[in-house]
Amino acid sequence: MRIALDAMGSDRGPAEMVAGAAMAVREADVKITIVGGEEQIRPALKREGIEGLVEFVPTSQVVTMHDSPIDAVRKKKDSSIVVAFELLKKNAVDAVVSPGNSGAVMAAAVKFLGRLKDIARPGIASVFPTLKGPVVVMDVGANVDCRPKHLLQFGVMASAFSRIMFNIEKPRVGLLSIGEEGGKGNALVKGAHLLFQNSGLNYIGNVEGRDTFVGDVDVIVCDGFVGNVCLKLSEGLAEAVFSMLREEIGKTLKAKLGYILAKDAFANFKRRVDYAEYGGAPLLGFNGTGVICHGRSNKLAIKNAILVADGLVKHNVNEHILEILENAKPALADLEDNHIPAGVA
Amino acid sequence: MRIALDAMGSDRGPAEMVAGAAMAVREADVKITIVGGEEQIRPALKREGIEGLVEFVPTSQVVTMHDSPIDAVRKKKDSSIVVAFELLKKNAVDAVVSPGNSGAVMAAAVKFLGRLKDIARPGIASVFPTLKGPVVVMDVGANVDCRPKHLLQFGVMASAFSRIMFNIEKPRVGLLSIGEEGGKGNALVKGAHLLFQNSGLNYIGNVEGRDTFVGDVDVIVCDGFVGNVCLKLSEGLAEAVFSMLREEIGKTLKAKLGYILAKDAFANFKRRVDYAEYGGAPLLGFNGTGVICHGRSNKLAIKNAILVADGLVKHNVNEHILEILENAKPALADLEDNHIPAGVA
Numbered sequence: 164m165r166i167a168l169d170a171m172g173s174d175r176g177p178a179e180m181v182a183g184a185a186m187a188v189r190e191a192d193v194k195i196t197i198v199g200g201e202e203q204i205r206p207a208l209k210r211e212g213i214e215g216l217v218e219f220v221p222t223s224q225v226v227t228m229h230d231s232p233i234d235a236v237r238k239k240k241d242s243s244i245v246v247a248f249e250l251l252k253k254n255a256v257d258a259v260v261s262p263g264n265s266g267a268v269m270a271a272a273v274k275f276l277g278r279l280k281d282i283a284r285p286g287i288a289s290v291f292p293t294l295k296g297p298v299v300v301m302d303v304g305a306n307v308d309c310r311p312k313h314l315l316q317f318g319v320m321a322s323a324f325s326r327i328m329f330n331i332e333k334p335r336v337g338l339l340s341i342g343e344e345g346g347k348g349n350a351l352v353k354g355a356h357l358l359f360q361n362s363g364l365n366y367i368g369n370v371e372g373r374d375t376f377v378g379d380v381d382v383i384v385c386d387g388f389v390g391n392v393c394l395k396l397s398e399g400l401a402e403a404v405f406s407m408l409r410e411e412i413g414k415t416l417k418a419k420l421g422y423i424l425a426k427d428a429f430a431n432f433k434r435r436v437d438y439a440e441y442g443g444a445p446l447l448g449f450n451g452t453g454v455i456c457h458g459r460s461n462k463l464a465i466k467n468a469i470l471v472a473d474g475l476v477k478h479n480v481n482e483h484i485l486e487i488l489e490n491a492k493p494a495l496a497d498l499e500d501n502h503i504p505a506g507v508a
Numbered sequence: 509m510r511i512a513l514d515a516m517g518s519d520r521g522p523a524e525m526v527a528g529a530a531m532a533v534r535e536a537d538v539k540i541t542i543v544g545g546e547e548q549i550r551p552a553l554k555r556e557g558i559e560g561l562v563e564f565v566p567t568s569q570v571v572t573m574h575d576s577p578i579d580a581v582r583k584k585k586d587s588s589i590v591v592a593f594e595l596l597k598k599n600a601v602d603a604v605v606s607p608g609n610s611g612a613v614m615a616a617a618v619k620f621l622g623r624l625k626d627i628a629r630p631g632i633a634s635v636f637p638t639l640k641g642p643v644v645v646m647d648v649g650a651n652v653d654c655r656p657k658h659l660l661q662f663g664v665m666a667s668a669f670s671r672i673m674f675n676i677e678k679p680r681v682g683l684l685s686i687g688e689e690g691g692k693g694n695a696l697v698k699g700a701h702l703l704f705q706n707s708g709l710n711y712i713g714n715v716e717g718r719d720t721f722v723g724d725v726d727v728i729v730c731d732g733f734v735g736n737v738c739l740k741l742s743e744g745l746a747e748a749v750f751s752m753l754r755e756e757i758g759k760t761l762k763a764k765l766g767y768i769l770a771k772d773a774f775a776n777f778k779r780r781v782d783y784a785e786y787g788g789a790p791l792l793g794f795n796g797t798g799v800i801c802h803g804r805s806n807k808l809a810i811k812n813a814i815l816v817a818d819g820l821v822k823h824n825v826n827e828h829i830l831e832i833l834e835n836a837k838p839a840l841a842d843l844e845d846n847h848i849p850a851g852v853a
Contacts (some may be wrong), residue, residue: 230687294748304686307694314808341649341736344574349652349733372741388694389734391686393741395715400745403639403721407780410774428756428763435752494695 164192164473167247167256168465170199171225174458180262183465190466193473196256198222198243205403205410211485222246228458232266236274243437244268248275249450254370256344258452258472260443262460264485268453269305269392269446271406276451281488284385285300285448287455288321289394290441295378299325299334303444311354312495314338314384318364319491320447321382323483328474334381337370339389358382361497363490401436442467445475446485509537512592513810515544515609516570519803525607526552528810533561535811538818541601543567551713567591573803577611581619586817589613593620596796601622601818603797605788607810614650614791621796623844624826626833629658631732631795632800633666634739635673636784640723644670644679648789649736656699657840659683659729663709664836665792666727668828673819679726682715684734690714694733704729706842707836730735754825790820792829797821 170180177199180189184195189389194217197204202223208214224242226235236245247259248271261268265287278285286302301321306313318336325334338355345356345368352369359366372381372393385393412418422429434440446453454462466483515525522544529540541563542549549566552557568602571580581590592604593616595748606613610632613650624629631647646666651658663681670679683700685693690701690713697714705709714727717738757763767774787809791798801809801815 186543188723269731294751296804307686339654339737341740349731352733371744372737372739373744373747376744381646386694388686390695392684392717392730394736395686396720396738396741397745399718399721400742401749402648402718404746404749404781406639407655408777411780412770414776416557418770418773419645421766421771421773424766425757425763425770428753430597431759432753435756436749441741472794492509498701 164258164476165194165196165256166469166472167196167198167250167259168469169247169259169261169263170197171222171241171243172205172227172261172458173456173460175461177203178207178210178460179209179460180288180465181213182429182449182462183203183460183469184217184341185211185213185296186462186466187469191470191473193469194218194336195469196220196250198250199246200225219283219438220250226264226267228264230264230267231269234263235267236270244271245336248272252276258454259477260456260468262456262458265304265455267351268455272446272449272451272453276449278314279448279450281324282316282320282448282484283297284309285446287446287497288324289390289395289444292436292441293378296311296329297383297443298375298378300375300381300383300390300393301430301447302387302390303383303394304387307411308388309351309386311351311358314351314355314386315358315362316448316488316492317490318359318362318366318382318384321384322487323480324445324447326483327478327480328471329381331381333365335367335379336364336382336384337367337374337380339372339383339393339499340369341371343369343371344422345478351356353386358494361494364487365471370443392406440467442471445471447480452480509603509821510539510541511814511817512541512543512595512604514604514815515542515607516567516588517572517606517803518805520806522548523552523555524805524807524841525810526556526558527807528805528814529562530556530558531807531811532814533558533731534816536818538814539563540814541565541595545570563593565591571612573609573610575609575612577615580609580612581615588621588717589616590727593617597621597821602801602821605799605801605813605817607801607803607805610649611662612732613798613800617791617794617796617798622796622847624793624795624829625828627661627665627793629654629661630707630791631662631665631789632789633669634735634789636720636742637781637786638721638723641674641726642724642786643720645720645727645728645730645735645738647730647732647735648739650720651732654696654731656696656703657708659696659700659731660703660707660836660839661712661793661833662728663704663707663729664832665829666729667709667762667832668825669790669820670726671828672823672825673816676712676726678710679721680724681727682712682719684717684728684730686716688714688716689743700729703708703839706839708815709832783813783832787800787816790816790825792825795826797825806834
């Protein structure tokens with residue numbers, strides 16, 4: 164398996180990305196092509212002792228978080244994101260992993276590889292930890308204004324991902340809404356509910372925000388605006404909870420002592436909610452394989468993202484998507500037949 | 509101050525509501541009229557020893573969580589929700605507090621009292637704890653499909669509430685979105701951003717889900733679908749965090765001992781994130797005062813909700829809303845002048 168790692172555009176800098184690559188090549192049977200600025204990458208490769216173990220493609224430009232995705236892909240032709248996807252296009256690698264501007268990653272994927280047949284909108288899936296197994300949430304930011312058919316396709320793509328990564332043949336799919344009854348929600352969700360019922364997916368109906376972390380559903384579908392808000396809200400809340408707990412524990416000597424005794428429990432707990440364990444968010448719906456990492460990714464997160472990319476290619480996620488989509492087509496065809504107005508469908 | 513307490517429709521039953529009323533009358537200078545089923549309320553009044561301290565209006569019907577709000581208000585004329593708002597209409601009380609079906613509470617408020625002048629859509633505000641002070645989020649569920657002008661009015665109403673409850677003359681208002689730049693978000697948020705800039709509110713721009721719990725903003729505005737998802741997601745995550753922590757701590761004797769030593773810190777922490785401390789969500793934008801409590805409200809939450817209702821009436825929240833709305837009118841007038849298409853504005 165050959166994976167291009169975009170080593171630029173992360174908050175922690177290229178050295179941390181190279182360290183992640185080093186972990187991955189030592190742990191798994193993957194070939195990595197690191198893409199990024201020569202000055203930063205060369206010394207990091209040396210430090211990690213992987214100069215002979217990975218390929219390196221130097222680039223001169225960086226897409227920042229403030230760049231407009233479309234402009235960046237058009238104008239920064241020698242950026243690590245663009246060059247990584249060009250490598251994918253000419254089949255020099257099998258997948259791209261990037262911690263950079265997710266809009267630009269998406270734009271590059273679609274520009275160079277094209278959308279998967281019959282997928283209207285590629286999207287980003289993210290894995291949330293729960294009390295039981297992990298849950299896949301899609302879309303988490305690529306598509307902010309959606310129609311019901313887009314939500315149905317997110318359900319299809321996320322089901323394929325869940326099947327591959329968590330070995331669930333028929334993942335339970337829920338629509339994120341504000342009440343459990345199918346009639347509840349906004350116009351988008353109400354429209355999507357009708358489609359999902361007839362989709363061949365293992366659709367269990369609406370789920371509420373409260374259900375997200377319980378773990379009784381494998382896939383949660385929402386538009387990219389709601390998904391992105393939920394993702395960042397969860398991160399923010401988890402951080403706030405740790406801060407408050409630390410503050411309270413710091414107030415008395417007795418509590419501090421208690422914390423020292425319970426330290427391993429806290430560490431285990433932190434590991435359970437740590438995004439780094441889940442290894443990035445797959446970009447689904449284009450003719451290729453890509454994984455987007457959190458901008459703050461540490462080397463563990465990068466290593467895990469590389470392993471996720473490896474799994475997606477090995478199990479051919481796009482074939483699973485097309486297979487599941489085939490079963491959902493009658494629902495989508497009904498939609499066209501019924502001439503549901505554009506604002507609703 | 510005279511407050512009607514709808515004692516039906518909560519998860520914990522009428523006795524807990526009566527216990528909350530007992531706490532309130534003993535702590536503050538409020539007159540309470542309890543509305544609900546005679547068989548359950550009478551013995552509870554006796555048990556709490558407040559038979560002579562509160563009024564009681566018996567009702568024979570209960571609006572459940574599964575009732576359609578509009579139907580319930582029309583057909584269940586002797587339900588506690590309907591009767592409580594009738595008391596408000598004929599000025600027998602100054603405010604209503606209810607833990608019942610929030611849609612039905614909203615419908616009854618609008619039916620019996622009417623919308624506040626120039627407010628297109630009344631909504632529900634909720635208080636979230638943060639690392640610093642509390643933050644007011646609106647709307648959290650009353651309006652699932654919104655236009656930009658509705659968001660602006662939520663900003664106006666939530667600012668009035670923040671001013672009164674937290675004594676902030678010019679609350680900082682943020683629009684919940686998926687990027688900090690004003691150009692980022694879905695069509696609704698982009699449209700609202702333009703209105704807020706010219707609204708006279710202390711508008712600080714977009715805020716992300718991550719900012720919610722940091723406490724650098726006083727009011728967060730979103731549509732009722734997003735707000736309700738966020739509210740329930742936060743509850744679910746907080747519960748999951750406690751469960752995971754409990755599980756991990758239960759695994760070793762050493763950790764258990766540590767927990768015992770740090771117990772006070774945990775209790776303080778729990779209090780900081782406990783919804784019961786914040787006392788319910790005000791219903792804003794109708795000609796009256798109402799507070800909706802969480803269905804799971806315990807007596808402390810009910811007591812605090814009664815105190816919130818008391819504060820809203822005392823400080824005349826509706827006058828503040830109208831005053832702040834006056835300053836926002838040019839922004840809304842621009843909107844009409846520009847003939848922004850209905851789908852966007």
